[in-house]
Amino acid sequence: MPRYCNAVVDEHGFVSRHFKLLRLRPLSEMQEPKAGQFYMLQAGATSDPLLKRPFSLFKREDGTLSFLYRIRGKGTQSLARFRQGDSIRVIGPLGNRYPVPQGDFIAVAGGIGIASLLSLLEGYPGRAHLFHGARSAEELVMGEEVKRVAKEVIIATDDGSAGMRGVVTDLLAVRLGMTTEPLLPIYACGPTPMLRELHRVVADKEVRCHVSLEEHMACGVGACLGCVVKTTSGYRRVCKEGPVFDMKELAW
Amino acid sequence: MNLSVKIGSLTLKNPVMTASGTFGYGEEYSEFIDLDRLGAIVVKGLSVVPREGNPTPRVVETPSGMLNAIGLQNIGIEAFLRDKLPFLRRFSTPVIANFFGDSVEEYVSAAEQLSGAEGVHALEMNISCPNKQAGWIVFGTDPKAMEQVVRAVRKATTLPLIVKLSPNVTSIGRMAKVAEESGADAVSIMNTITGMVIDVKRRIPVLANCTGGLSGPAIRPIAVRMVWEAYKCISIPIIGMGGIMNAQDALEFLIAGARAVAVGTANFVNPSATVEVIEGIGHYLLDEEIPDINDLIGSLKMVPRMQS
Numbered sequence: 001m002p003r004y005c006n007a008v009v010d011e012h013g014f015v016s017r018h019f020k021l022l023r024l025r026p027l028s029e030m031q032e033p034k035a036g037q038f039y040m041l042q043a044g045a046t047s048d049p050l051l052k053r054p055f056s057l058f059k060r061e062d063g064t065l066s067f068l069y070r071i072r073g074k075g076t077q078s079l080a081r082f083r084q085g086d087s088i089r090v091i092g093p094l095g096n097r098y099p100v101p102q103g104d105f106i107a108v109a110g111g112i113g114i115a116s117l118l119s120l121l122e123g124y125p126g127r128a129h130l131f132h133g134a135r136s137a138e139e140l141v142m143g144e145e146v147k148r149v150a151k152e153v154i155i156a157t158d159d160g161s162a163g164m165r166g167v168v169t170d171l172l173a174v175r176l177g178m179t180t181e182p183l184l185p186i187y188a189c190g191p192t193p194m195l196r197e198l199h200r201v202v203a204d205k206e207v208r209c210h211v212s213l214e215e216h217m218a219c220g221v222g223a224c225l226g227c228v229v230k231t232t233s234g235y236r237r238v239c240k241e242g243p244v245f246d247m248k249e250l251a252w
Numbered sequence: 253m254n255l256s257v258k259i260g261s262l263t264l265k266n267p268v269m270t271a272s273g274t275f276g277y278g279e280e281y282s283e284f285i286d287l288d289r290l291g292a293i294v295v296k297g298l299s300v301v302p303r304e305g306n307p308t309p310r311v312v313e314t315p316s317g318m319l320n321a322i323g324l325q326n327i328g329i330e331a332f333l334r335d336k337l338p339f340l341r342r343f344s345t346p347v348i349a350n351f352f353g354d355s356v357e358e359y360v361s362a363a364e365q366l367s368g369a370e371g372v373h374a375l376e377m378n379i380s381c382p383n384k385q386a387g388w389i390v391f392g393t394d395p396k397a398m399e400q401v402v403r404a405v406r407k408a409t410t411l412p413l414i415v416k417l418s419p420n421v422t423s424i425g426r427m428a429k430v431a432e433e434s435g436a437d438a439v440s441i442m443n444t445i446t447g448m449v450i451d452v453k454r455r456i457p458v459l460a461n462c463t464g465g466l467s468g469p470a471i472r473p474i475a476v477r478m479v480w481e482a483y484k485c486i487s488i489p490i491i492g493m494g495g496i497m498n499a500q501d502a503l504e505f506l507i508a509g510a511r512a513v514a515v516g517t518a519n520f521v522n523p524s525a526t527v528e529v530i531e532g533i534g535h536y537l538l539d540e541e542i543p544d545i546n547d548l549i550g551s552l553k554m555v556p557r558m559q560s
Binding site for chain 2: 003046049091215216217218222223225228229240
């Protein structure tokens with residue numbers, strides 16, 4: 001099954017001020033993606049920006065692939081200019097997947113990290129305790145969808161415009177501290193500072209923690225060695241051995 | 253139509269190979285293209301001792317290019333021969349082992365280890381590394397240091413020996429000549445150009461290594477010029493590379509004097525770039541009614557320009 005093909009922009013619009021949802025219809029049959037996998041998307045029509053950009057799959061439905069992204073740098077600014085009917089080159093699905101959760105689990109999403117976790121939540125409705133952190137209420141995109149598939153949603157924002165004011169890892173630390181039963185496995189995706197904080201929170205606890213990492217990458221297929229992360233067994237490629245790693249393996 | 257070219261004693265079915273460091277050990281791209289279609293596969297640079305590579309960030313995009321400082325991360329020659337080479341032996345495409353060292357002795361032992369292996373058809377020396385025994389001077393930027401290491405490796409192998417030249421020199425023609433006189437069977441032109449990107453907000457270099465190698469279409473005109481200059485100075489074959497994204501780009505190198513070309517950064521952008529380049533060169537030869545690619549090589553016309 002080819003993992004490199006042309007796709008047509010089916011729909012492309014803002015879901016909030018900084019976030020866009022891009023729905024692509026691949027023009028040839030592609031491999032079925034698993035929760036946690038990602039795609040490399042052509043970001044522009046010329047050689048600048050040159051490299052494709054990695055995006056977690058947000059949703060797979062009716063033969064389309066949807067990506068939720070935040071307009072942040074040159075690549076996403078350029079990607080945001082693609083219009084309905086335009087053609088985009090796509091490589092994927094790439095990387096490993098979230099391990100299949102056995103029973104209930106905790107999901108920790110930071111900002112746009114929800115894009116990667118939502119496909120997991122939708123695969124196992126009613127089983128996730130979601131800790132969702134963002135800068136502000138405006139950035140808590142997909143709130144309704146999240147509520148529909150999660151068992152509970154605990155929100156923290158930096159400015160207090162939704163949920164608790166503060167960081168979501170603090171709320172998680174309180175929850176873990178109060179829990180007397182064996183801890184539920186944790187699935188996390190978000191900015192690196194959040195994941196590092198999570199690393200600290202779970203360091204002395206008996207808990208399986210799967211984190212999906214984000215790194216700048218040139219190829220996405222394991223060739224360039226640009227996207228490595230330091231693990232207890234040396235550098236590992238985020239695009240190939242990841243993006244999902246066991247927190248205990250990370251040499252943070 | 254003949255697409256076949258010769259690099260020393262090595263015959264390639266077409267002039268398109270992969271550039272070292274952009275194609276892993278072949279496996280990563282084998283699901284995207286048929287490796288049998290390539291002229292040659294140049295593998296990720298190897299050293300006697302495995303290398304962990306640089307801290308991250310290792311790559312950053314630049315206008316029409318990218319800067320990398322991977323730090324020559326590799327599994328080492330022993331692991332390559334044991335774990336990676338058997339896969340490549342399944343294909344008819346010749347394998348060119350790119351290698352490096354940080355002393356003349358290390359280059360020599362790397363060349364010896366690779367030369368004995370079944371399935372290694374040629375060697376490509378990366379000389380853009382510093383010599384730890386001689387004040388860390390980069391072999392490829394000093395004619396004497398280069399001559400010494402190329403001569404030593406020449407004695408250590410009977411395989412076709414390709415020297416990958418650094419563009420970070422004043423005269424590429426002179427360096428190419430030194431490589432030829434030291435026993436190289438061919439030269440690759442060119443390696444990446446040293447560059448730097450600064451994060452102005454934090455006032456730090458973006459790459460953890462501070463500097464990195466610039467590649468991609470941004471450097472192509474420089475590479476074409478260097479091939480053209482070297483072609484006038486040497487008689488051994490040149491393998492041209494630097495920002496080749498499509499057949500048109502590859503043809504520039506061939507016309508400038510390259511006997512073969514390597515596709516590098518383009519693989520990252522388009523996993524089937526190599527095959528598209530091969531097909532495009534074929535179409536061009538048909539359109540231009542050139543029966544043999546060797547008739548195209550170095551066919552640049554220097555015509556007087558009318559001044560108005």
